[in-house]
Amino acid sequence: MSAVLSNQPAAAAPAKRSQGVWAASWRRLKADRLGVFAMVVVALSLLLVLAAGLGLVARDWQKETGVPNAPPTFMGPAPAESAGAIVQPKGPNVDLSDIDPLAPKYAEWAEKAKQYKTDEAPRAETLTFGGDRLGRDVLAKAIKGAEISIMVGVLAAVVATLIGTVLGALSGFYGGKVGDFLEWVYNVFTAMPNILLIFAFAVVFGRGVLPVVMILGLAGWTGIYRLVRAEFMKHSVREYVRSAEAIGASKASRMFKHILPNVSHVALVQLSLHVVGFIKSEVILSYLGLGVSVDQVSWGTMLAEAQSELILGYWWQLAAVTGFMAVFVTAFALFTDALRDALDPKLRGLE
Amino acid sequence: MLLSIQDLKVAFRMGKVDGVMQRQLAVKGVSFDIPENRTVALVGESGSGKSVTAMSILNLLPDNAERSGAILFQGRDLLKTSLRELQSVRGREIACVFQDPMSSLNPVFPVADQIMEPLVKHLGMSRRQALVRAEELLNEVGIPDPKRRLKSYPHEMSGGQQQRVMIAVALACSPKLLIADEPTTALDVTIQRQVMELLARLKESHKMSMLFISHDLGVVGEIADQVVVMRHGEIREKAPVADIFHSPKDAYTKALLACRPSLTENPARLMVIDDHIAGRSAQGAGKAKDPAAPVILEVKGLRKSFFFKSGLFSKTEFKAVKGVDFQLRKGHTLGVVGESGSGKTTMGLTLLRLHEPTGGQVLFEGKDLLKMNGPDWQKMRRRIQVVFQNPYASLNPRFTIAQTLLEPMEIHGIGASHDERVATASALLKKVGLDESALHKYPHEFSGGQRQRIAIARCLTLKPEVLVLDEAVSALDVSVQAQVLNLLKDLQDEFGLSYIFISHDLAVVKFISDEVLVMQHGDVVEQADARALLAAPQQEYTKRLLGAVPRGYQGTEPAASVA
Numbered sequence: 030m031s032a033v034l035s036n037q038p039a040a041a042a043p044a045k046r047s048q049g050v051w052a053a054s055w056r057r058l059k060a061d062r063l064g065v066f067a068m069v070v071v072a073l074s075l076l077l078v079l080a081a082g083l084g085l086v087a088r089d090w091q092k093e094t095g096v097p098n099a100p101p102t103f104m105g106p107a108p109a110e111s112a113g114a115i116v117q118p119k120g121p122n123v124d125l126s127d128i129d130p131l132a133p134k135y136a137e138w139a140e141k142a143k144q145y146k147t148d149e150a151p152r153a154e155t156l157t158f159g160g161d162r163l164g165r166d167v168l169a170k171a172i173k174g175a176e177i178s179i180m181v182g183v184l185a186a187v188v189a190t191l192i193g194t195v196l197g198a199l200s201g202f203y204g205g206k207v208g209d210f211l212e213w214v215y216n217v218f219t220a221m222p223n224i225l226l227i228f229a230f231a232v233v234f235g236r237g238v239l240p241v242v243m244i245l246g247l248a249g250w251t252g253i254y255r256l257v258r259a260e261f262m263k264h265s266v267r268e269y270v271r272s273a274e275a276i277g278a279s280k281a282s283r284m285f286k287h288i289l290p291n292v293s294h295v296a297l298v299q300l301s302l303h304v305v306g307f308i309k310s311e312v313i314l315s316y317l318g319l320g321v322s323v324d325q326v327s328w329g330t331m332l333a334e335a336q337s338e339l340i341l342g343y344w345w346q347l348a349a350v351t352g353f354m355a356v357f358v359t360a361f362a363l364f365t366d367a368l369r370d371a372l373d374p375k376l377r378g379l380e
Numbered sequence: 381m382l383l384s385i386q387d388l389k390v391a392f393r394m395g396k397v398d399g400v401m402q403r404q405l406a407v408k409g410v411s412f413d414i415p416e417n418r419t420v421a422l423v424g425e426s427g428s429g430k431s432v433t434a435m436s437i438l439n440l441l442p443d444n445a446e447r448s449g450a451i452l453f454q455g456r457d458l459l460k461t462s463l464r465e466l467q468s469v470r471g472r473e474i475a476c477v478f479q480d481p482m483s484s485l486n487p488v489f490p491v492a493d494q495i496m497e498p499l500v501k502h503l504g505m506s507r508r509q510a511l512v513r514a515e516e517l518l519n520e521v522g523i524p525d526p527k528r529r530l531k532s533y534p535h536e537m538s539g540g541q542q543q544r545v546m547i548a549v550a551l552a553c554s555p556k557l558l559i560a561d562e563p564t565t566a567l568d569v570t571i572q573r574q575v576m577e578l579l580a581r582l583k584e585s586h587k588m589s590m591l592f593i594s595h596d597l598g599v600v601g602e603i604a605d606q607v608v609v610m611r612h613g614e615i616r617e618k619a620p621v622a623d624i625f626h627s628p629k630d631a632y633t634k635a636l637l638a639c640r641p642s643l644t645e646n647p648a649r650l651m652v653i654d655d656h657i658a659g660r661s662a663q664g665a666g667k668a669k670d671p672a673a674p675v676i677l678e679v680k681g682l683r684k685s686f687f688f689k690s691g692l693f694s695k696t697e698f699k700a701v702k703g704v705d706f707q708l709r710k711g712h713t714l715g716v717v718g719e720s721g722s723g724k725t726t727m728g729l730t731l732l733r734l735h736e737p738t739g740g741q742v743l744f745e746g747k748d749l750l751k752m753n754g755p756d757w758q759k760m761r762r763r764i765q766v767v768f769q770n771p772y773a774s775l776n777p778r779f780t781i782a783q784t785l786l787e788p789m790e791i792h793g794i795g796a797s798h799d800e801r802v803a804t805a806s807a808l809l810k811k812v813g814l815d816e817s818a819l820h821k822y823p824h825e826f827s828g829g830q831r832q833r834i835a836i837a838r839c840l841t842l843k844p845e846v847l848v849l850d851e852a853v854s855a856l857d858v859s860v861q862a863q864v865l866n867l868l869k870d871l872q873d874e875f876g877l878s879y880i881f882i883s884h885d886l887a888v889v890k891f892i893s894d895e896v897l898v899m900q901h902g903d904v905v906e907q908a909d910a911r912a913l914l915a916a917p918q919q920e921y922t923k924r925l926l927g928a929v930p931r932g933y934q935g936t937e938p939a940a941s942v943a
Contacts (some may be wrong), residue, residue, distance in 0.1 A: 272835070273776070279791075
């Protein structure tokens with residue numbers, strides 16, 4: 030190396046030094062247009078969840094602002110219902126006051142009622158995205174429901190991935206007795222029907238949002254465990270792990286510093302798949318009455334309501350929830366996909 | 381003329397940058413002919429475009445490849461034929477044998493099915509006829525007990541046998557041209573010799589031509605009639621094999637010839653490509669080492685067994701290493717030679733306790749390594765380090781080179797601060813011939829040789845005294861191998877390192893070692909001074925290993941023959 034040449038890397042070094050692993054990953058993520066778009070959608074969804082949680086939007090989702098089952102604005106108001114098959118009697122009204130034992134009280138009650146003011150708010154004929162059977166705005170419900178559904182889906186998936194990854198890492202890396210024990214735990218969990226397992230946990234944890242997270246997380250880690258275990262078994266005998274052992278890296282360091290980043294794509298993909306799955310599971314739990322309480326709303330409870338409404342031709346609640354779910358779930362899956370590619374230095378520069 | 385390649389160019393589309401398609405030209409206008417009944421060899425380093433050239437004959441390239449020029453096979457231009465026509469040529473008239481037999485046979489089908497497939501497809505045989513023919517073919521490629529072997533699955537066979545099966549598949553339809561893409565690179569030297577002899581014999585008996593691709597001129601010299609030397613997608617020289625070996629015209633050809641360690645000469649350093657092209661010559665003979673240097677590592681009766689479950693409660697013992705004794709002196713190199721399965725790698729890993737040994741003693745300056753525990757062993761780890769065979773697998777793909785090099789120093793608390801460690805790391809990178817811009821890159825951005833240098837630099841961060849090199853140059857091209865071997869010698873001179881050099885290639889072992897240990901089936905069959913062993917091998921096994929080393933063209937020049 031000549032002196033002239035050796036000067037160059039030194040000058041370029043400070044600029045390059047800032048390029049850490051994360052900075053490089055971020056740069057790669059930014060280059061992925063679809064990934065950035067998905068990330069923006071996910072970020073907006075999370076902002077919406079935060080806003081709903083703080084009461085900035087959809088605070089009055091319980092207010093009955095429209096007529097029951099108000100159709101969406103673009104469909105126009107529902108046609109007035111025909112009176113039905115019962116024929117109205119045509120004769121004059123019969124005076125029953127002689128034989129009505131409550132008749133003397135009517136005047137008194139009418140007097141008392143005048144002391145209170147009833148404020149019958151005008152109910153809108155149509156709402157932007159329609160109303161439910163109580164006339165609540167579907168859009169507000171869907172936004173408020175996103176708060177619980179997304180929180181449950183993401184948190185439960187994180188819990189499940191965490192349990193599955195840690196146990197899978199231990200089992201795959203150590204093998205032997207530890208592996209056998211964890212396999213036994215896995216077998217116990219998978220031998221039980223899933224719904225039974227969920228019921229059992231529901232009895233322990235009770236009702237509410239956090240219990241749902243724990244129930245789903247504890248019942249849903251098994252698939253991730255197996256995949257991560259297989260990856261760890263494969264990687265723990267690889268030469269790069271051997272060479273880490275040879276330089277004296279501890280077991281924990283080999284497991285989590287060396288192997289984990291190399292198998293993180295498995296965990297990430299599983300995470301995104303489980304978010305989707307757990308949002309759906311929350312629906313089932315809520316439907317069975319094990320989910321969130323009645324004064325809360327989630328996409329799950331909305332879907333449960335939509336089921337009976339659909340028969341009557343009120344499709345908008347279903348459409349609103351499905352739309353929200355589809356956008357979020359797709360964006361989340363695309364985002365994790367982009368994240369995996371960005372975190373993988375091997376894919377850099379390929380088509 | 382059977383096959384004529386005229387001005388072939390192959391470019392790969394590399395994706396769009398700012399809307400402009402990026403193309404990388406892998407083959408830059410290559411022309412050569414393959415006459416009937418001749419073997420033409422394509423020689424070059426990795427990335428020279430030799431495989432791409434060969435694979436473009438049958439269009440076995442990825443979808444993003446674009447070919448131009450002409451490939452005339454019996455007058456037909458294969459670049460212009462339809463896929464259907466091409467499929468009738470593939471396997472029928474032109475057949476291929478690939479580098480890695482383990483991955484080119486389908487693991488879920490028995491061998492018989494794989495040989496019968498082309499017979500049924502191209503020759504329209506019935507399954508019964510095809511089965512009979514398959515048995516004949518297995519017999520022809522020299523697999524013992526072919527009738528029984530037809531039912532075997534690939535994993536039940538050794539690498540050499542798998543390669544023979546691949547050759548049987550390729551020969552099934554008696555093709556006119558056999559393309560052999562590095563068919564022996566993944567094999568031991570002894571197996572390599574057998575496969576080469578088989579290919580040469582079959583070429584004669586089937587009256588076919590062969591396109592033989594290799595990075596090793598030594599191998600090529602023994603089998604080829606014509607040699608085409610490629611570099612960077614261009615042909616550097618094409619000539620009959622005798623001319624290539626006796627009067628090479630191109631500087632690059634000369635360099636390739638010079639960089640393979642030979643059994644006859646005893647240089648201190650090997651020539652590398654750049655040396656040769658720059659007109660520098662290798663330095664004189666190596667200086668002898670101090671035979672009275674202190675013994676740093678003494679191994680007594682080292683044993684290692686693996687246990688397999690057989691039945692419910694019983695275990696079968698497989699003795700991988702059956703009692704190895706040796707002494708390693710400071711600054712010396714002990715070569716360990718043997719075929720796959722001889723227990724040489726297991727022995728090396730057991731020394732480092734990457735496998736827990738079953739018995740024996742490893743005395744490092746008088747202290748038994750195998751009895752150490754916890755902190756003592758952790759301290760000792762610094763002093764004995766290992767470099768693995770496959771440079772692609774031994775570096776963590778998620779770590780930058782800086783992380784890779786700093787980690788051992790952090791674990792052992794070497795260097796006072798982060799900056800000091802970084803300084804040490806960049807100094808070591810310079811020592812192994814890379815500059816410090818490498819620190820912020822990932823392993824996949826480097827070639828195999830560069831990665832092996834990084835792996836060596838990682839070991840050096842701990843300032844070890846003993847380095848176990850487990851087939852450290854076997855996966856590298858001959859030219860890169862020479863650079864790494866030179867580096868190892870330089871480092872030994874500078875730091876007084878002691879090496880345990882494990883390899884299947886006696887020529888390489890001879891170049892670097894002072895003493896050689898020959899292993900077979902877990903036993904040491906011969907142990908002697910490197911020069912003495914090569915001059916007068918005592919054991920039949922050693923002689924066989926020695927005989928298997930490729931020697932290049934031995935035709936007309938009597939001086940080149942080895943006693």
